[in-house]
Amino acid sequence: MNEPQIDIRQKIKQLVAQSDPTAWFEVLYADSQGDANQVPWAKLAPHPYLQDWLINHTPQGEQPSALVIGCGLGDDAQALATAGYQVTAFDISPTAIAWCQKRFPDTNVNYLVADLLAIPSQWQQAFDLVFESRNIQALPVNIRSQVIQSVASLVAPGGTLLVITGFRETEAEPDGPPWFLSQSELAMFAEINFTEVNKLPFLELERLHLRIEYQRQTAN
């Protein structure tokens, strides 16, 4: 999540305090009434560090599959489809998914409402590429291990997991949202047999972020 404007930040803090860790997203999207300025992470463009990655990583094979987690308003999913992936994109918010379908009526992306914490069984280890941008950090630290396990479970053996996240240089729990990831939290990916292929630090709104490419080992 980017740094929201101050009044939206206060609104998000109130929503987080009032509801379970995922229920407030739908409230925020619905309250925005189609105004993307009210959705602090929505830039109506693909993430520049996804676009940069796609320049140097052309899809291998015939239409490999890609899954976009917490796809928001759909720009990253559209970029992956344009690059040649067969894309499934999901979000917990029905309003966000309806918004994607309205923005991209002729899309070949399969936009779906689904919950990362209750993923369909047929998605287990099913996707050649999984794109996870700024969703883990949007969920509280006390469910981090569960969220990371869920993200990891979607990647096919030998497949790629591309993560974009804010990074915190201390293990102390931050005052989120967002709750940027720490070194020990990122280490969970290695513990579940993901190899780090590439890590690129960058600044977003003057805060340290990482783009990390992992590969799932073939036997696990």
Ligand SMILES: C[S@@+](CC[C@H](N)C(=O)[O-])C[C@H]1O[C@@H](n2cnc3c(N)ncnc32)[C@H](O)[C@@H]1O
């Ligand atoms: C901070 S936004 C990031 C959106 C997008 N990935 C990006 O980088 O711009 C988090 C997104 O994850 C979605 N989300 C939150 N919890 C989820 C869950 N349990 N399952 C699926 N989507 C979820 C929210 O509705 C929201 O669209």
